[in-house]
Amino acid sequence: MELMEYSAAARLISSYGIRSVESRYVKNADDAINFAGKQGIVLKAISKKALHKSKAGLIKLGLRTPDDISAAFADLSKRAKKFAPYKILAQKMAESGVEIIVGGREDPQFGKLVLVGLGGIYVEAFRDFALRVCPISRFDAKQMIQQLKSRDVVTFHGKKEKMIEDLLMNASKLLSENKMSELDLNPVIVRNDGYDVVDIRILR
Amino acid sequence: MLKPESVAIIGASNTPGKVGYIILKNYLEEEYRGRIYPININDETIQGLRAYKSIRDVGERVDLAVIAIPAMAVPAVLEECGKAKVRSVVVISGGFSEVGNTALQNKLVSIAKKYKMPTLGPNCLGVMDPRSRIDTMFLPENKLSKPKIGGVSFVSQSGAVGSTVLDLIAKEGIGLSKFISYGNAADVDEVDIMEYLLKDEETKVIIVYIEGAKRGKEFLEVGKKVAKKKPVVIIKGGTTAAGAVAAHSHTASLAGSNEAYDAVFRQCGFSIAKDLDDLLYFGKAFATEPEPKGNRVMVITNGGGTGVLTTDAVNNAGLKMAAMSAQSQKELRKAMPMTVNIRNPLDLVGDADEKRYRDALSAISNDKDIDMLIVIALFQTPGADENLAAALVDFKRNSKKPMIVISAGSQYTEERKIMMEDEGLPVYDSPAAAANSLAELLKYSKFRKGIV
Numbered sequence: 001m002e003l004m005e006y007s008a009a010a011r012l013i014s015s016y017g018i019r020s021v022e023s024r025y026v027k028n029a030d031d032a033i034n035f036a037g038k039q040g041i042v043l044k045a046i047s048k049k050a051l052h053k054s055k056a057g058l059i060k061l062g063l064r065t066p067d068d069i070s071a072a073f074a075d076l077s078k079r080a081k082k083f084a085p086y087k088i089l090a091q092k093m094a095e096s097g098v099e100i101i102v103g104g105r106e107d108p109q110f111g112k113l114v115l116v117g118l119g120g121i122y123v124e125a126f127r128d129f130a131l132r133v134c135p136i137s138r139f140d141a142k143q144m145i146q147q148l149k150s151r152d153v154v155t156f157h158g159k160k161e162k163m164i165e166d167l168l169m170n171a172s173k174l175l176s177e178n179k180m181s182e183l184d185l186n187p188v189i190v191r192n193d194g195y196d197v198v199d200i201r202i203l204r
Numbered sequence: 205m206l207k208p209e210s211v212a213i214i215g216a217s218n219t220p221g222k223v224g225y226i227i228l229k230n231y232l233e234e235e236y237r238g239r240i241y242p243i244n245i246n247d248e249t250i251q252g253l254r255a256y257k258s259i260r261d262v263g264e265r266v267d268l269a270v271i272a273i274p275a276m277a278v279p280a281v282l283e284e285c286g287k288a289k290v291r292s293v294v295v296i297s298g299g300f301s302e303v304g305n306t307a308l309q310n311k312l313v314s315i316a317k318k319y320k321m322p323t324l325g326p327n328c329l330g331v332m333d334p335r336s337r338i339d340t341m342f343l344p345e346n347k348l349s350k351p352k353i354g355g356v357s358f359v360s361q362s363g364a365v366g367s368t369v370l371d372l373i374a375k376e377g378i379g380l381s382k383f384i385s386y387g388n389a390a391d392v393d394e395v396d397i398m399e400y401l402l403k404d405e406e407t408k409v410i411i412v413y414i415e416g417a418k419r420g421k422e423f424l425e426v427g428k429k430v431a432k433k434k435p436v437v438i439i440k441g442g443t444t445a446a447g448a449v450a451a452h453s454h455t456a457s458l459a460g461s462n463e464a465y466d467a468v469f470r471q472c473g474f475s476i477a478k479d480l481d482d483l484l485y486f487g488k489a490f491a492t493e494p495e496p497k498g499n500r501v502m503v504i505t506n507g508g509g510t511g512v513l514t515t516d517a518v519n520n521a522g523l524k525m526a527a528m529s530a531q532s533q534k535e536l537r538k539a540m541p542m543t544v545n546i547r548n549p550l551d552l553v554g555d556a557d558e559k560r561y562r563d564a565l566s567a568i569s570n571d572k573d574i575d576m577l578i579v580i581a582l583f584q585t586p587g588a589d590e591n592l593a594a595a596l597v598d599f600k601r602n603s604k605k606p607m608i609v610i611s612a613g614s615q616y617t618e619e620r621k622i623m624m625e626d627e628g629l630p631v632y633d634s635p636a637a638a639a640n641s642l643a644e645l646l647k648y649s650k651f652r653k654g655i656v
Contacts, residue, residue, distance in 0.1 A: 001452060103455025107464045109420035115455050123454050131459050131467035133424055140471060142656040147470070182453040203452055 001181060004202035006046050006089055013185070013200060016174040018167065020185075020197035023091040029073040032090045033066045040064040040093035043072050045080035047087075058083070062093065094198050097191035100154055102167060104134070104175040104183040112175040116168055118150045120187040126150070134172040141165040141172075160190055167195065180204050205292040205322060206333045206382055208267030209238045212259055212290070214281055215272040216242030216250045223272045223296060223342040225251075233345055236337045241266065259288045266290045270330060270340045275299030278326065279311045286319030294340050295325035301388050302327050309390050316391040328387025329363040332370075334380055335406065341385075343367055354379010355408030356491050357401050359394075361386060362441065365413045369480060377625030378488050381407045393418045398426045402433060411487040412438040413480075420468070427472030435490040435648050439477040440465050473651040475644045482640070485632065489641035492628045493606040495649040498575035500526035501642065503549035504564055505580035506556040506588060510635065511549035514578055514610065517635035521643035525549070526574040535567035557587035558595045565599045576642050577607040578635075583617040593620040597627040606645055608638045 004012070010020045026032040032043060045058040057079050060072035073088065080086040099120030107113050110133045117129025130147035132140045145151055145164055155161040167188070175183060182203040189196045211231065217224035224244070228251055231240055241262045242250040249255055256262050259269060259281070269290045271281055275297050285293055293316070300309040309326065316323035324330060330340030334353045341348075348367060351374040358373060358380065360366035366385040373380060382404070384397055394417050401407045410430065417423040430436055443462045459467075469476050475490075477483040501518045503525065505511035518525055525548050528536075536546045540563070543553050552560050561579070568574060581592055600607050609624060609631045611617050621631040632638040650656070 101454055103453060103459075105453070105456045105459060107420070107461070109417070109461065110424060110464050110468055111421055113459055113464055113467060115459050117458065123458065127458060129458050131463050132471050133464075133468055136471075139654060139656065143470065146656050182456050184453040184455050186454050201453055 001203050003048055004180075004204055006200065009200045009202045012178065012202070013174060013197065016170045018170050018174070018185070018197060019195070020200060021091050021094050023089055025087050026073075026090045029070040032069050032073055032088075035090045036063070036069060036092075041069065042091045042093060043069070043076055044089045044091065045076050045083065045086050046089050047080060047083035047085065049083045050080075050086075091198070094189045094196040095191060097189040097195075098154055098156075099187035100164070100190055101129070101184065101186040102171050102188055102197075103185060104171060104180075106181045107133075112172075114168060114172045114175055116144050116164070117148065118154065123186065132172075134176045136169060136172045138165060138169065141168040144168060154190065156190070156192060159192070160195075163195065164190065205268055205294065205324065206331055206338060207336045208292070208338060210241065210265060210267050211236070211238060211338070212241040212243055212256075212262060212266045212269040213272070214243040214259060214269055214285075216244050216255065218247055218250050226342045226344055227270060227272060227296070227340060228253075230339045230341065230345060231337075234337045234339055236339075238267075238336075239264070259284050259290060262288065267292065268338075268340075269293045270296060272296040272342065275305065275308060275326070279308070279315060282312060282315045282321075282323070286315060286321055289319075290321060293321055293323040294328070294330040295323060295390075296328065296330055296340065296342060297325075298327040298387075300326045300390070309388060313390050322396070323391040324384070325387045326390060327363070329366050329383075329385035331385070332380070332383040341367070349374035351378060351380035353381075354491060355381050355406065356411060356487055357382040357384070357404070357407040357409070358411050358487075359384045359386070359397055359401070360413040361389070361394075361415050362413060363387065365441070365480070369411075369413065369483065372480075372484055373487075376484050376488055377622065377630075378484070378491055389418055395419050395422045395426050398423070398430050402426065402430045408434055409487055409490040410434060410436045411483055412436060413441065413483070414438060415441045417465075417468075424468050424472065427468065427474065431473035431648075432652065435475060436472070437475040437477055437483055437486040437490065437644075438469055439480065439483050440469075473648070475648060481637065485637045485641045486644045488630050489606070489608065489645055490648070492630050493608070493645055494604060495652075496575045496606050496642065496646050499523045499646055500573060500575045501578060501639070502526045502528070502568060502571075502574040502576070503578045503580065504552065504561070505549055505582075506552050506554060506561075506585055507580060507582045508551045508553075510580050510582060510610065511551050514580060514635040514639065515549055517639035518578070520636070521639040523576075523639060523643055523646070526571075528568060529571050529573050532568045532571045532573075536564060539563040539567055554585050555587050556585070558589070558591040560587075561592055562595045562599070565595075569599070569603065574605070576605055576645075577603070578610060578638050578642070579607065580610045581620075583611060583613055583620050590620055590623060593623045597624055597629050600627075600629045606642060608632060608642060610635060610638050
């Protein structure tokens with residue numbers, strides 16, 4: 001099983017109308033500072049040898065000043081050495097909102113499955129999710145959202161329901177049309193004015 | 205297989221207690237109207253019928269052959285069935301893939317395919333159809349109550365769950381269309397059975413015990429088609445076993461194999477039973493009750509506490525307690541004694557008799573703000589007797605709304621319960637069973653209409 005390279009994964013999901021936060025590989029701290037501009041950024045060390053970035057301490061969040069960025073870049077480079085070869089990805093900080101997970105996997109019995117659930121750190125704690133076999137209809141997408149205990153939180157009391165339905169249908173299409181064994185878009189940050197996919201993992 | 209005009213019983217026996225003895229005896233006792241050909245290499249006559257050494261000696265068309273002989277001998281006999289142009293086969297015998305003997309099972313499959321001869325089993329109870337009086341089961345008559353004729357078909361991968369639930373179907377007064385126990389699903393599998401039941405006009409409701417579907421994608425396809433036409437209640441055995449999914453992602457760690465089955469059942473529009481009680485309760489409600497128009501429930505009781513518990517059960521099931529129309533309230537006030545509070549739950553109090561129930565039901569009968577009815581009839585009270593049971597049956601006959609009765613108790617209650625169920629009015633022991641069953645009716649009705 002192989003982890004798809006991040007920028008290729010971002011391009012792939014974007015071709016299915018799924019937006020992820022603006023991101024770019026950076027070669028050094030200055031590069032990262034330039035990319036950040038006035039916004040905060042996140043730095044992530046990306047390596048095929050480290051499937052769980054946060055567990056390996058390979059994510060630096062909430063970097064706002066040039067000093068913060070330089071220090072984080074240096075520390076990350078040190079930590080990532082044992083996972084070489086690696087690259088460092090800079091991402092614009094997403095505005096805060098409700099974190100959800102959208103994912104999928106290939107099931108030996110039924111084929112591709114698509115999932116939606118309460119995301120981020122709540123995934124394992126609450127296990128509040130809904131699952132369907134791809135391809136899904138709009139009715140399926142609506143039912144999936146209704147199945148969540150956290151539906152009112154996730155949809156902002158229904159206001160973002162249509163947006164999440166569209167996201168699920170796009171994810172179902174992405175899963176159906178591409179060879180992949182597992183997909184995690186986690187977290188996807190849902191806000192009143194839209195959503196941002198913050199992390200992408202596609203395993204082939 | 206289910207409407208055969210002639211049946212051969214291979215392994216039929218004269219020795220009481222043997223599987224081949226009981227199967228033949230059941231056919232004789234149930235007065236099966238078709239021709240019966242016992243096959244046995246040793247005896248000239250079996251239970252008074254002429255016996256044949258081989259299926260090929262019969263010389264007439266055989267619609268169904270039931271095979272109940274040791275596993276090792278099955279392939280040779282199946283081959284003979286093929287040559288004799290037998291039209292369908294049920295292999296009762298165990299000793300195939302369920303004990304690791306996959307090679308023997310594969311042999312069976314290839315023979316069945318070679319002769320294009322639908323073969324059910326092996327390792328199963330086979331089929332039962334009370335209309336055609338077909339019953340391939342090897343369970344003694346006196347130990348298993350046979351359900352009355354009706355519209356519910358029951359499909360079970362497991363023979364043990366099959367026979368237990370079948371007995372309970374009889375106890376709950378549910379009418380049976382077909383019982384199909386398919387065991388190892390070597391040739392005929394879940395998908396074939398669902399396709400058959402989809403087209404079978406005698407089948408109005410399907411209840412299923414499944415441990416796994418061999419052809420996942422086809423199962424989803426046929427499942428969707430079936431649930432659009434008739435309700436399916438399903439339970440999957442083995443849901444706590446760890447799903448064998450290698451998880452590298454959050455998604456895979458959440459969504460194992462059992463979750464995938466759950467997803468498929470939801471996507472089909474099936475009713476998911478969490479235990480065998482649900483399987484029976486939901487099946488029972490679907491068998492007799494019309495589609496509800498909405499989620500508002502009226503509760504009428506002769507016991508205050510049971511009314512309160514039922515109110516809780518209604519709310520817990522995601523349904524609403526109905527707010528009666530002003531007209532209903534006015535009529536009730538006129539008809540009820542002052543000891544009765546006009547509200548929902550409507551407590552007719554402990555001295556309620558047949559007449560008070562009739563008056564109360566008639567007062568609310570045309571209320572458009574009520575979608576479903578739960579009537580609690582506690583037969584331990586002095587006024588409740590068989591006349592009350594008859595009153596509820598009468599009301600039900602003219603009502604287009606789903607209506608369920610709750611009556612819990614021992615022998616006296618049980619007898620009145622049977623009176624009501626024989627007339628097609630479902631009776632439940634507990635408020636939760638009643639409310640959850642109504643909630644399933646509503647869920648299915650919304651699914652059919654495409655409402656989330």
